[in-house]
Amino acid sequence: MKKTIRTIGLALTLTAGLTGGAVADTIKVGVIAPFSGPFAIWGKQFQEAIKVYVAQHGNKAGEHTVEFIYKDSGGPKPDVAKSLAQELLIKDRVDYLAGFTFTPNALAVAPLINKAKKPAIIFNAATSMITTKSDYFARTGFTLWQVSVPMANWAWDQGIKTVVTAVSDYAPGRDAQNAFKVAFEKKGGKVIDAMQMALSTADFAPFMQQIKDKSPDAVFGFLPVGPPTFAFVKAYNENGLKDAGIKFLGTGETDETGLQALGDGAIGLTTAYHYSATHDSALNKEFTAKVSEMFPGSVTNLASVGAYDGTHLIYKMIEAAGADGAKAMEIAKGLAWESPRGPVSIDVTTRHITQNVYIRRVEKNDAGVLINKEFETVEAVPDLGLAK
């Protein structure tokens, strides 16, 4: 028994560092994102964008000082995300939550923010229905419907009549597949086959062979950014689909953080997305320049711009409403501003960001670096996922 006392004593000593206090007239924002593990890149991109925004605009929003507290949620772990949110709200007394890369993590905090009446700004988590789960959610990322539908429409306009969709077999993949199919068939096109590939697939050659045999005009793919996309694009080239004239249509596959690794084989891939690091605007140039100045070697991508705009939104909310969550949400609704990705606004009913979607092609710029070159714009696209 005494032994147990000692061992528990050790546990208590370790816990001792956990208490903290609140500072007056400072409004705190709790950022929950993956900062460790395989998804750590998301947290890094979020944090860099927030720091850049603060460097550009100072740490004051109106009369209030804004302070960010970062919490590591690891991967998609709703239990961790929820207890972190609880801690942030109760102990650190934050008035805003932000971040959220994964849908389950965002969903898990919905009951908390409903009770606490504190806004949560989602930088990424992309399933349409999240914002319906709480009136205190607003999202500055994108949804798969938002980018897949313009892709389908554009493809039809290019004279593409038949498509095979090949997506990773998980919820976002199926979302992309459904969005594309609905939009494309509405136009009169035909989805010959809808393939779902296991998330852990490393060799896509068999899928490519099947696609080739069906000889569609194009293949629409959706895979999580990272090694699967890399392998998929590689297989697309190596199995001669490109030479057979089967076009590649995608969304986020050519994400800036992984683009150079794809190599020259990526040149010519067509994607529809809401942000390219080379978006041609003064604001974006300022943003990307500041990022590479403060964080040499870093590039901007969808996560950066989601966090940058989310931070902007939070600043505007704090400026007008301070710590009053309900009032802050009213401020957010309908708010419009110029973002590094182009003109954006927060939809009044869905509280999701309305933005331009760009059709881009991977090209090599003068410096020999691969870029997503935007060549066509679909203006002011809302979240199409809830209206389906």
Add this chain to the structure above:
Amino acid sequence: MNTVRTQPDPGNAIMRFLKKRIAVYALLIAISIAVFFLFPYDLGFLTRIIIMMIFVLSLDLILGFAGVATLGHAALYGTGAYMAGLFAVHISASPIVGLGVGALSGAVIAFISALILMRAHGLTLLMLTIAIAEVLKEIANKAQTLTGGADGLSGIVMAPIFGQIEFDFVGQTGYWYSFALLMIVLFFLHIITDSPFGLGLRGIKQSTARMRAIGAPVYWRLVAAYTVSGAIAGIAGALSAQITELVSLNVYDFSLSAEIVIMLILGGAGRLYGALLGTAVFLIVHHTAASVDPFNWLFIIGGLVLGVIFFLPGGLLSFPKKLGWVTTWFSKQPEETPR
């Protein structure tokens, strides 16, 4: 000085059991009350520790006592979580019945998989345990209409416990609810591990051949132990589903299965208090390190685990012994406290 286990005496067994354990239980309750008042803002995190303690206890029974190495214990936890979640969404929001469903489904899946697993040994067994968790994960992913797939199973709203005590925002209800369950599970496991059945499991761990030689049905003993372990893991999963009000595919993650093995080894496998201590230390260090430095905290955890494995192969519970504080009560197992 003989132990209770070697000379069972039914008449006095209960009294002796209580005498031996009551102080520890009182201590645990005292700690839980102290922690409750010392860290009123950390109840969400503390509740998570308690839930993981229950889960690690379930692993201790099968790994620590019976010596069955598994890296797929999340299969049982996850099934309990999903079933309790689905039950809450579709049938009844009663937390207590939900726990029962979690325990039952954990036990069922454990029983079915044990029929295959307990025929295997060593690496084959390890591979199979991993495979079962992965298969279940893929099923949950595929059945998106039912489970929500990668988006998670949402819409779980819990009714008040016994129709009286509501789950509150700060997490007080969740904390005491989980703690009560932890005590029940611990009590139950003390009985099991003190029983002839528990002794049999230790025997199997030490020498399967000898146990067979004395006529013990090794296979069925292991199946039974795995099933009990599954029921407890199912309770932990159900608790997590009820507290988080969301279940996602991560309940079947390999990393979860691996992490609880680390927690157990950290504390000391084969001892129930080791499971409690290891879980608490792992999660508290994890939490503290991650809030001090959200980016590089894995180094601290890695260092801690390496340190324990190199210097305290018996786990943190063997720390006092290692330090050479050799007194009668330190050099003995907690179960052998003099009466």
